Amino acid sequence: xxxxxxxxxxxxxxxxxxxxxxxxxxxxxxxxxxxxxxxxxxxxxxxxxxxxxxxxxxxxxxxxxxxxxxxxxxxxxxxxxxxxxxxxxxxxxxxxxxxxxxxxxxxxxxxxxxxxxxxxxxxxxxxxxxxxxxxxxxxxxxxxxxxxxxxxxxxxxxxxxxxxxxxxxxxxxxxxxxxxxxxxxxxxxxxxxxxxxxxxxxxxxxxxxxxxxxxxxxxxxxxxxxxxxxxxxxxxxxxxxxxxxxxxxxxxxxxxxxxxxxxxxxxxxxxxxxxxxxxxxxxxxxxxxxxxxxxxxxxxxxxxxxxxxxxxxxxxxxxxxxxxxxxxxxxxxxxxxxxxxxxxxxxxxxxxxxxx
Amino acid sequence: xxxxxxxxxxxxxxxxxxxxxxxxxxxxxxxxxxxxxxxxxxxxxxxxxxxxxxxxxxxxxxxxxxxxxxxxxxxxxxxxxxxxxxxxxxxxxxxxxxxxxxxxxxxxxxxxxxxxxxxxxxxxxxxxxxxxxxxxxxxxxxxxxxxxxxxxxxxxxxxxxxxxxxxxxxxxxxxxxxxxxxxxxxxxxxxxxxxxxxxxxxxxxxxxxxxxxxxxxxxxxxxxxxxxxxxxxxxxxxxxxxxxxxxxxxxxxxxxxxxxxxxxxxxxxxxxxxxxxxxxxxxxxxxxxxxxxxxxxxxxxxxxxxxxxxxxxxxxxxxxxxxxxxxxxxxxxxxxxxxxxxxxxxxxxxxxxxxxxxxxxxxxxxxxxxxxxxxxxxxxxxxxxxxxxxxxxxxxxxxxxxxxxxxxxxxxxxxxxxxxxxxxxxxxxxxxxxxxxxxxxxxxxxxxxxxxxxxxxxxxxxxxxxxx
Numbered sequence: 001x002x003x004x005x006x007x008x009x010x011x012x013x014x015x016x017x018x019x020x021x022x023x024x025x026x027x028x029x030x031x032x033x034x035x036x037x038x039x040x041x042x043x044x045x046x047x048x049x050x051x052x053x054x055x056x057x058x059x060x061x062x063x064x065x066x067x068x069x070x071x072x073x074x075x076x077x078x079x080x081x082x083x084x085x086x087x088x089x090x091x092x093x094x095x096x097x098x099x100x101x102x103x104x105x106x107x108x109x110x111x112x113x114x115x116x117x118x119x120x121x122x123x124x125x126x127x128x129x130x131x132x133x134x135x136x137x138x139x140x141x142x143x144x145x146x147x148x149x150x151x152x153x154x155x156x157x158x159x160x161x162x163x164x165x166x167x168x169x170x171x172x173x174x175x176x177x178x179x180x181x182x183x184x185x186x187x188x189x190x191x192x193x194x195x196x197x198x199x200x201x202x203x204x205x206x207x208x209x210x211x212x213x214x215x216x217x218x219x220x221x222x223x224x225x226x227x228x229x230x231x232x233x234x235x236x237x238x239x240x241x242x243x244x245x246x247x248x249x250x251x252x253x254x255x256x257x258x259x260x261x262x263x264x265x266x267x268x269x270x271x272x273x274x275x276x277x278x279x280x281x282x283x284x285x286x287x288x289x290x291x292x293x294x295x296x297x298x299x300x301x302x303x304x305x306x307x308x309x310x311x312x313x314x315x316x317x318x319x320x321x322x323x324x325x326x327x328x329x330x331x332x333x334x335x336x337x338x339x340x341x342x343x344x345x346x347x348x349x350x351x352x353x354x355x356x
Numbered sequence: 357x358x359x360x361x362x363x364x365x366x367x368x369x370x371x372x373x374x375x376x377x378x379x380x381x382x383x384x385x386x387x388x389x390x391x392x393x394x395x396x397x398x399x400x401x402x403x404x405x406x407x408x409x410x411x412x413x414x415x416x417x418x419x420x421x422x423x424x425x426x427x428x429x430x431x432x433x434x435x436x437x438x439x440x441x442x443x444x445x446x447x448x449x450x451x452x453x454x455x456x457x458x459x460x461x462x463x464x465x466x467x468x469x470x471x472x473x474x475x476x477x478x479x480x481x482x483x484x485x486x487x488x489x490x491x492x493x494x495x496x497x498x499x500x501x502x503x504x505x506x507x508x509x510x511x512x513x514x515x516x517x518x519x520x521x522x523x524x525x526x527x528x529x530x531x532x533x534x535x536x537x538x539x540x541x542x543x544x545x546x547x548x549x550x551x552x553x554x555x556x557x558x559x560x561x562x563x564x565x566x567x568x569x570x571x572x573x574x575x576x577x578x579x580x581x582x583x584x585x586x587x588x589x590x591x592x593x594x595x596x597x598x599x600x601x602x603x604x605x606x607x608x609x610x611x612x613x614x615x616x617x618x619x620x621x622x623x624x625x626x627x628x629x630x631x632x633x634x635x636x637x638x639x640x641x642x643x644x645x646x647x648x649x650x651x652x653x654x655x656x657x658x659x660x661x662x663x664x665x666x667x668x669x670x671x672x673x674x675x676x677x678x679x680x681x682x683x684x685x686x687x688x689x690x691x692x693x694x695x696x697x698x699x700x701x702x703x704x705x706x707x708x709x710x711x712x713x714x715x716x717x718x719x720x721x722x723x724x725x726x727x728x729x730x731x732x733x734x735x736x737x738x739x740x741x742x743x744x745x746x747x748x749x750x751x752x753x754x755x756x757x758x759x760x761x762x763x764x765x766x767x768x769x770x771x772x773x774x775x776x777x778x779x780x781x782x783x784x785x786x787x788x789x790x791x792x793x794x795x796x797x798x799x800x801x802x803x804x805x806x807x808x809x810x811x812x813x814x815x816x817x818x819x820x821x822x823x824x
Contacts, residue, residue: 099610103654108654147612
């Protein structure tokens, strides 16, 4: 019996010793990013969050407090971020509209703080030597799509406009890296892409047959920066400071004279400078797409996205977008940095609302 | 003579005058040609100037951006070097296979102490030992890849080493036995996650009875199998055919999560173990059904599963080494699992009925013996080892979420329910430390109570397990 007690005591001691010292939430800020760079590198472009990470701006901001900033780049994109949020492994996240909507409808307690990459592009590409000329030619064929990401919502809206649904294609769920490989080996007849499509186009691997570049704004994809309700309640000051840094970064990358430098920084993600340049209209679109404003367009887009998600059965439960957005932090940051009129606010239809 | 000379001089003068006139004519023509050429050059220059002026700024060539001949030659040399290196490595340093092949394996290295000594008159007299309890080498891959619908034909070939019996140890030999050798064909398309699956497996394979026998690491934290796995023969491979499928999958793309409402297995096997022909004409039947709560990922009902398993077999009976007939070898099990990170619970209840023979060859006595087993496991995860999406992060280093998993298991086996006080009960507490992608360190303490012999013992195990 003595031996048993001794053994159990030893094991208990081992358990206690082995238990990791959990980071005090106030001492660590954990940020999830729903994207990775080419080849699985922890670098992304296309947003002020990406630039802030590249330049170590949040680390610098919290250095004096002894607060560590951890960036987590998820190969599984938005769905993997949701999984981490559900398991309480993140405080903030950079994510697209659809996965965040699915998470919110499923009970994730999050608050959207600011827009962080708007009017995202979507491209439908086919192998370069494919006879396919237009979207409809791919009916019944194998098309790759990273399901659960904000691309899926755009694709469903686009198909809806053509009177088509996902079931009209053999849609295969593939992540970005797998899609690139499948396109090169022609395992798929087509694939839906974002700006990274140009890396394949430039190599002569793929050809674009459809894009939302000239289409209505309702067919663009939006990304945002969110916080968990738990973290926000416990650390409102830290939340404000995170938003401050992101707004300041957005302003910096929005200046035309910085465009070239910004695109070159983003190219560290592995998506070439030339691809970003083409996707961002030579750099001219950076300011519009980097606006952090939670304007009427952004609100309306998310309301529409929730309704579209219900229609396409991505979610089962409606919820109020007004309650989900928390604009006070971004408004405060804009006021403090005197940037209230720096970006143009857009109305629900995407038209400039006075100002610039 | 003089007049002749005058005539010659006059002739020469005339000729010279004629040549000069011709020369003047040629010069004039040449001058005209030069002027015409100059005009053409001017026209061409003007045309070129107009074209250059019309060229968009973006397309103008910046001389500094042009590659020099030396640079192109450098690039060409790099490409040639790369091609040579790839070809050379393929010829001399690359393992090749006829078809798609993945090589993997698992190895365990263990140290143990048991206060109840192992004391065999022939070989052993010990309380402690260093062991390699298992070393498995696995070859898997595709034999046919269906690009259209994912109805793939795949194979598995697995060899395993296990500690030898005392007698074999005396001979100082070791065997690497064939464990799995089977083909699997996907009868239904597999490209869409939200459709049911059905696969046919033919050959030598593990029997999917209950949770413990075929459990993966996320449901089995303990080093040793529960007693029923070995006692009922589920640790052994069987040769046969099995259909494995699922129906009505719940797919939550928002979390990349798939959980079929119904999973099922039906199969026929020889029933007398691996690497052997059947010893009778009756085949053993295996069936399993598991129902998983149709829940989204972020639901408390996620991964709550209720299962039932049936194994109905025939046992060839022997008395004194002679066959005396057939008997039953039946098992029925119920299981419940709730694997909801960070904690998990499993429970299994199994009943078995075996015919045993006694008496003599001429007058065998066949008796049915009922047995019963139950086992329950509780575990808790500190760390993200089992959060699939979190593990798969982009990092520059060889990062892995170090995780700790303490657990407790209760394991009971009653070899004959007709007899009282013959149960064997093992209580286990332990800790798993996952410190690298495929490697873990395990500590187990087993408190064993053997009611039949009225003995109690304490066993301590420490083990590294790594995969590759």
